[in-house]
Structures are given as structure tokens and as C-alpha cells.
Amino acid sequence: MASRAEHAVRSTLSQVCTRCSISSARRAPLGRLPTRTSAVQSRALTSAGRPRQAAARSNAVSVQKRWSSDAASVSFESPATKTEEPRPRVLRDDDLFHSFTNSPIPEIRRRAAFMRQHAHCPHPDHRPTRISESASGAPASTTGNLPAAHVDFECPDCGIPVYCSKEHWMADYENHLQICDTLKQINEDDHDLRSGRLFPEFDFAGPQLEEAMINMTNWDTFLYTRNFEAINNDRSMRQATRLLTYPVTIGSVLHELSPYSVHPGGRLTTEGLKSLSALRYTLHPPRSGGGMDVKGLRLEAPPVRLFILGARAESSLPRSAWLQLAHLFPHSRIHLIFIGPESMTNRDDEFPLPPRTPSNPFGAVVEDRVWPTMKISTIVDYYHTVHKTGHFAPYDPYFDAFVLFHPGLGHPASSHEWRDTIPLLLETKAPVIVTGYTQFDMERDIEWVGKTAAGEFDVLLEPGENAFRSLRWDLNDMDPQDVSAGNWGVWAFRGKRYEATRKEEE
Incomplete structure (x- = not known):
């Protein structure tokens, strides 16, 4: 009954003038959004950070921005009018931490593979390959003699590939500890978004x-x-x-x-x-x-x-x-x-x-x-x-x-x-x-x-x-x-x- 009432309100608003529709909307506000996240909301959360211009993608890998690599095409039908089949629950609230490589979510496993192919080990023994986007702008080290190496070892605490080997992770653990908790939080948030749970936080307020x-x-x-x-x-x-x-x-x-x-x-x-x-x-x-x-x-x-x-x-x-x-x-x-x-x-x-x-x-x-x-x-x-x-x-x-x-x-x-x-x-x-x-x-x-x-x-x-x-x-x-x-x-x-x-x- 709620969806029919909402449809009736929308049909009425589309046939009246602006002044009348505003008054109608205030007297009969539209219904709340579905509590399950829609495809648009999911993609907006996962792909909200990508290179902003098409030309940026054609530049060297070292200057690409901080964006997820798992964006896909989405349906842009309004979440308020779209009826979706209930998605099965994939992960429980107490089971959100998984390593990227062994994640039960295929998108996150693909993301881990992307990182292993493009991200480099930050250990100071390696020659620097790019300027960090969040640091002071200077390379971490200018004395490294080892060639650059892609990340391959996943930190057991955050579950994200961060170093080329366990030895380099242990040697540089003090520096990694500064962001380890944040990386773990990112890990759990990404799994939470795809866990299949109800998302009442996307039930935005109306007028x-x-x-x-x-x-x-x-x-x-x-x-x-x-x-x-x-x-x-x-x-x-x-x-x-x-x-x-x-x-x-x-x-x-x-x-x-x-x-x-x-x-x-x-x-x-x-x-x-x-x-x-x-x-x-x-x-x-x-x-x-x-x-x-x-x-x-x-x-x-x-x-x-x-x-x-x-x-x-x-x-x-x-x-x-x-x-x-x-x-x-x-x-x-x-x-x-x-x-x-x-x-x-x-x-x-x-x-x-x-x-x-x-x-x-x-x-x-x-x-x-x-x-x-x-x-x-x-x-x-x-x-x-x-x-x-x-x-x-x-x-x-x-x-x-x-x-x-x-x-x-x-x-x-x-x-x-x-x-x-x-x-x-x-x-x-x-x-x-x-x-x-x-x-x-x-x-x-x-x-x-x-x-x-x-x-x-x-x-x-x-x-x-x-x-x-x-x-x-x-x-x-x-x-x-x-x-x-x-x-x-x-x-x-x-x-x-x-x-x-x-x-x-x-």
C-alpha cells in the first residue's frame, strides 16, 4: 500500500504547477526510500573517487588518482520508484573483516589483483617510483638501491596488500602501524557495503x-x-x-x-x-x-x-x-x-x-x-x-x-x-x-x-x-x-x- 500511495503522490505532483506541488509535497511528503541500498547508491559509494578527466586515464600509471577499479554500469532508475528483489545476506555484522585476496566478494578480489599489478612496495630500500598524493610531496627515500617491486604481501592486521614481502613488512612495521587501523576500517567498510544487509542510513529525510x-x-x-x-x-x-x-x-x-x-x-x-x-x-x-x-x-x-x-x-x-x-x-x-x-x-x-x-x-x-x-x-x-x-x-x-x-x-x-x-x-x-x-x-x-x-x-x-x-x-x-x-x-x-x-x- 505504501508504494501505491507514493506512486499516486508522484503522479499528482507531475500534473500540477510548481506552487501547488510544493504545497502538496509539504502536506503529503513522499514515502521513505527502500532500506536496501540500490545499485546507484552502491556504485556511488564504490566509484566516487576516480580520475576526473578522460585524459588522466591515458597518462602514466604513476599519476592516476585514488579511485577504485571495480566500477560497473548501473541502472539510474530512481531508488524511490525502483522495486528490487531482496538480496541474500552475504556477510554478518561480526564477519566483515577478510583479506582482500581471500574475500568472499568477487569485486574485492579483483581489486586486490589490481593492486598487486600496479601498487609498489613503500619500503625505503626500494627506489621511489612516484610522489605520494597525501605526503609532503617528496619521495619517502632517495637512497634506495633495490628496484621497484609490486606489493604481494597482505598485512594480517588490515588485510590489504601493502609490501612486496613479509620481511619488508616487518622491517617497516612501525611506519605501517600509523595507517594500519585506518586500512582495516576501509576493509570492513567495503565489505559492509556489499554484505547484503539493510541500509537504514540511506533513508534520507524529506521536507x-x-x-x-x-x-x-x-x-x-x-x-x-x-x-x-x-x-x-x-x-x-x-x-x-x-x-x-x-x-x-x-x-x-x-x-x-x-x-x-x-x-x-x-x-x-x-x-x-x-x-x-x-x-x-x-x-x-x-x-x-x-x-x-x-x-x-x-x-x-x-x-x-x-x-x-x-x-x-x-x-x-x-x-x-x-x-x-x-x-x-x-x-x-x-x-x-x-x-x-x-x-x-x-x-x-x-x-x-x-x-x-x-x-x-x-x-x-x-x-x-x-x-x-x-x-x-x-x-x-x-x-x-x-x-x-x-x-x-x-x-x-x-x-x-x-x-x-x-x-x-x-x-x-x-x-x-x-x-x-x-x-x-x-x-x-x-x-x-x-x-x-x-x-x-x-x-x-x-x-x-x-x-x-x-x-x-x-x-x-x-x-x-x-x-x-x-x-x-x-x-x-x-x-x-x-x-x-x-x-x-x-x-x-x-x-x-x-x-x-x-x-x-x-
Whole structure:
């Protein structure tokens, strides 16, 4: 009966206007999502960290990013309307630790084989082969005489191939001990995701009362004030935040109750207050006195456009996750625009792409009924190509913002792809929100932007740890020593604005 009621509500919402559908949604909110994880959620968790540009895959193995190698095509049918056969329980909660090589999950065994073929032993006796993504940028050793060797020995404590032999593991055990517990946690989280258990943490909250105040201090206060079901397990918390970190990171910067402020330690600069105040004015409109009848009709502002550039995994997130933005800003319309050559990754069921026509010049995939106040478009192309055509012009700092999730601006394999894009972003004078995997990754991006656009940008949000980073750790299959977290750090900038003054004539 619940699924029929939900279907009836959705059918009704698709036939009424925006104003009526919003009112209907608040009176009869949609049903909860299935408690079993869908294919989209599973792939989003396992493939959320892959090289962000197609060209990066063609570069040398040593410069590939920290992404899982087991992504497959997924069905992009909405989790709320998809009926799945119950999956058998594969692993119990007390049986999640298994070595990668002997794992009961075929995907993890394939991942172990990939690591044995590409990851190298970190023992200092070996000659260095690459620069670590999470270290200070210098090789671990420059005095090693032994040739590089692939990992082959699995640590019995974390179950992940980390050294070429047991002897090297024992000799370097003190260094490995620094990340061993984290690697074990990654191991158990990966097995938990494929264990076949119920996933109540993916039962995301829907609309809430207008009088309810949201506290964005941290994950705990946010989930509590947003009326999420209580998550009392650390592992479940890590799985949930892995999906929610993308929309909530955007919301935490743009919301009027943002944890980032101009107060000491708040990291928001004076220029940042100017830019974000403009967006917050649009996202939190004053009461207009509008109603449901003809007399209550009022003019509405255009939708706020959020351009998510270099999109990959975030474009395939369950739409129930992105709806959190619509619930954070219930009185404004939002248009999410995913742009990037890999923005349709993990969405194979939607291929072939729409043809490029005069009315749809870039063959955009448009999802117009995600929510009464939210629309999502996906364009498989580089942003600088779209920008030069004027397709989205004009840009307005009151209605537009750019978001770059782990863009790799300073990464040797992908920085050249951003060289034409950054100057165009600065011309728009709209805020650009950027995240990074680690402090090293974030600082490398900042340094690259500082060299590429020296003197032409203002920092809006000082770089630092993201209050809503993913609590789940990710492992770089190319380098088991490289551990990171999704959206670990966040900062923001925009093109410098010059105030013009008029000299009075004598």
C-alpha cells in the first residue's frame, strides 16, 4: 500500500504547477526510500573517487588518482520508484573483516589483483617510483638501491596488500602501524557495503517544517535538526556521509546558518561575505504574501544555477541525496548543471545521449521533475567549450555559483585541462567553491591557481578542513599508503572586482 500511495503522490505532483506541488509535497511528503541500498547508491559509494578527466586515464600509471577499479554500469532508475528483489545476506555484522585476496566478494578480489599489478612496495630500500598524493610531496627515500617491486604481501592486521614481502613488512612495521587501523576500517567498510544487509542510513529525510531551525555545526547536529533517523553506528554514519557530503558541503557554504563566518576562526573573508550574501539573499527570499489563488500570484526569482564542473561520481549520486539541497532552501528554485567529459559515468542505462539539436545544442540530459523546485541537467563536454558559446550567459553573482569537487587543478595529469577554464570562471565574478581530498591536494590546487591567475582573484573562504567531509576513508589502489577522505578540505575564490569611482567634473 505504501508504494501505491507514493506512486499516486508522484503522479499528482507531475500534473500540477510548481506552487501547488510544493504545497502538496509539504502536506503529503513522499514515502521513505527502500532500506536496501540500490545499485546507484552502491556504485556511488564504490566509484566516487576516480580520475576526473578522460585524459588522466591515458597518462602514466604513476599519476592516476585514488579511485577504485571495480566500477560497473548501473541502472539510474530512481531508488524511490525502483522495486528490487531482496538480496541474500552475504556477510554478518561480526564477519566483515577478510583479506582482500581471500574475500568472499568477487569485486574485492579483483581489486586486490589490481593492486598487486600496479601498487609498489613503500619500503625505503626500494627506489621511489612516484610522489605520494597525501605526503609532503617528496619521495619517502632517495637512497634506495633495490628496484621497484609490486606489493604481494597482505598485512594480517588490515588485510590489504601493502609490501612486496613479509620481511619488508616487518622491517617497516612501525611506519605501517600509523595507517594500519585506518586500512582495516576501509576493509570492513567495503565489505559492509556489499554484505547484503539493510541500509537504514540511506533513508534520507524529506521536507521539514518551516519553523524548524537547522544547526550546521557538524554532522551530528545537522542530521538531528534535519529529522534524519538516528544513526547510532559509526560504520553506518560513514556510509551515509559518503553520499551526503556532496550536497551538504554546498549547502554549508551557501546557507545563512553556515558554520563559516567572518568571526575569528570562521574562515570567511570580507570579500567572501559580499559574494555569499548576494547568493544567500536569493536562496532565502523574504515572505512575499503569495497564496494558492489568483490573487496570491507573485513574481518569482529565476532559479539559482549551481555549475558542478568536472563532474563524475557526483552526477550519478542518488537523486534523494541531491534533494537535500532543495530541502535546505525550500523557498528558492535550484538548477544543478553537471558539466564534464565524464559526467555520464555510471549512468549507462541513459545512453545513447540525446542528439544535439538547435533547442538542445549540447545534447544535455535534463531531469525536470526531480523535485518541484529542483532541476538537474548533465552536459558531456568541457566547460570552456560551453562557456565560449554564451549558452549560459549572462552570469549573475546573485544567481550563479561554480562547484569543483576534487578537481585536481594542480595535479600533473589534469591541470592542463583547467588552464582554459579558470580565466573564464574569473570573468563571471561568481563564487567558485573547491574541495580537496587532503591538505596536500588542496594546497597544490591553491598554489596552481595562484600561479595561473596571480592578482586576478580574491579568496572568499580560507582553505581548511570541511565541516561536512566524508567520514569514510578512501584508499588509493595505486598506492595503499595514500589514504584520503571525500571533500576533506574546502575553500572558495572568485574573480577580483574593481570598484569604479567617478571623478566629479569641475
